[in-house]
Amino acid sequence: MTTASAAREPAIRVQGMEKSYKELHVLRGVDFDVAPGSIFALLGSNGAGKTTIVKILSTLLSPDAGTASVNGFDVVSNPSRVRESISLTGQFAAVDEILSGRENLVLVAKLRHLKDPGQAADRLLARFKLSDAASRKVSEYSGGMRRRLDIAMSLIGQPEIIFLDEPTTGLDPEARIEVWQVIQELADQGTTVLLTTQYLDEAEQLADRIAILHQGRIIANGTLAELKQLLPPAKVEYVEKQPSLEDIFLALVGNQGKVASTKDPS
């Protein structure tokens, strides 16, 4: 970790990546870099190829053309070193329904060959507010709890780079904000986060850089401010600020303290 990040090499580098499924040309030459310790959002509609990129970077698929390196290791020639550097939180919470929450965490900790799997599990249960549900079967968990457990499982062994594939799809607004807070904490601790999402506000809230994936290519890549400059300068208009339905919902269920709302009144 020290050598890779001290030299400020990109944590993830993708160049000319292509991938087809039979006739379908999903990725047609994708290039981007992700700086260490940053949150990078891949934004695109369903079927744009976001998941394919994540699967190639996490060594689940091999690219047809181009190169990709993670933490300085090539995903094709050195996959085992890549796997030591990363953690994948897939599109659907990949948790074991029959085991309890704690057993899920212990399982991953054992597979990561930690010295004290039980301790690692208990720490994450506390951090993700799952201690009370620790011994319950995961099939009884709510969607938000399941997603929290899923992310907690990804944090075991403190990987340097985390892939989150649509982490908030299907979550209710409260659970969504919880996940956002977790992602922000990860980045604050120096973890590199690559996030895919189809929600514009999610990318806007979280990401240091945003890349827009469209028809197999990155058509824009920059900070939010840079992307805003791609459009004609904003006109000044006076608009009455109405609370959004999300604001109302969160106020009514009494969670307004948690809302890290940095939304522009636009």
Next chain:
Amino acid sequence: MSTHFVGDTSVLLGRSMRHIFRSADTIITTAITPIALMLLFVYVFGGAIRTGNENYVNYLLPGIMLIAIASGIAYTAVRLFTDMKSGIFERFHSMPIARSSVLWAHVLTSMVANALSLVIILLVALLMGFRTSASLLAWLAVVGILALFTLALTWLAIIAGLTAKSVDGAGGFSYPLIFLPFISSAFVPTTTMPGPVRAFAENQPVTSIVNTIQDLFEQRPIGSDIWVALAWCLGILVLAYFFAAAAYRRRIS
């Protein structure tokens, strides 16, 4: 990579065994249907069946055990399919573990689970009057053949688990296998069957395996049946392993 193989496989074996003990139906169903068949054939049909063996339970038990194995491996396919579907297979594959341990854990789980249900069936058969004078060596041979048969069918189940499109498909492939013992020497001697049926029955894998185990239990000299049985089991095992490995490579490229 292989340094972690044993450790990772045993962790994952522990996980699948927990699945089995928490959904006890997987052991009970795999044991109960064959036991029900055994009761039916011994106490309802058995009186009218002439096998040349006074103790019909002795005659029946080997075939019942093969039925139990054929239905037990369906659960292996279902468990593997569920892992593929839920994304946990991908989670394991993106982790720094010995990758092959993910499949091997399912294979070992299948061996252990089938062994457990066979023990239950054997205990019930003893209550129903099963008696054998088999020597320790003969017992080892029986266990070896049953284990080889289970291993071969388990790799068939792995193919089903890797390629199925639905849970029903993953589990359903085993129905023809469960049916196979009925058209064999497992329930009645093949000599009373009409020509084409008899030809099929005498040349399919179950008959040679059943004959071998019957001979071993009765301490009769075993003829060429054991070699035919071993050839069938090894042949199925090699082919199934080959196709399972190909299906696995297709899933991860």
